[in-house]
Amino acid sequence: MSRRVVVAAAIVAGNRLLLGRRGDPAEMAGRWELPGGKVRPGEDPSTALCRELDEELGVQARVGDRIGDDVPVGTEYVLRAYRADIVAGTPVARAHTELRWVDAAELAAVDLLDADRVWLTDLRALLG
Secondary structure, eight states: OOOOOEEEEEEEETEEEEEEEOOOTTTTOOEEEEEEEEEOOOOHHHHHOOOHHHHHHEEEEEEEEEEEEEEEEEETEEEEEEEEEEEESSOOSSSSSEEEEEOOHHHHHBBBOHHHHHTTHHHHHOOO
C-alpha cells in the first residue's frame, strides 16, 4: 500500500518564513506548521499545493523546488515540502488560528510539529 502525500509550503519573504498555528486536531492544536494539505487522488503535488494555499491562505502561489526528504507521518501519509512564492494576495488565516512570519532564530524556538521539525536545517538554509 502506498502512502498518501501531504504537501507543505516553505513560503519565504526576505529572511522570514510563514508558519500557521494549528487549531485542530487536539493533539496538534497550538503547534506551528508549514501551510499545505493532502494531495487528492490523481492530483499533481504542485497543483495540490497551489490549491491548498488558495484555500488556507487566500493566495496564489508558484511552487518551486522540493525541500529535504519525505517525512513519514503514521502509516498512511508521507509529508513532502516545497519552496513556494506568493504571486498574488496577502496571507489570511483561514485554516489556522494564527499566521506568523519567523526568522531563523525565531524558527528554532517555535513549537513546530514534529514532522516539520525534520526540515529545520533545510528551512534555516532558505532563510540565510
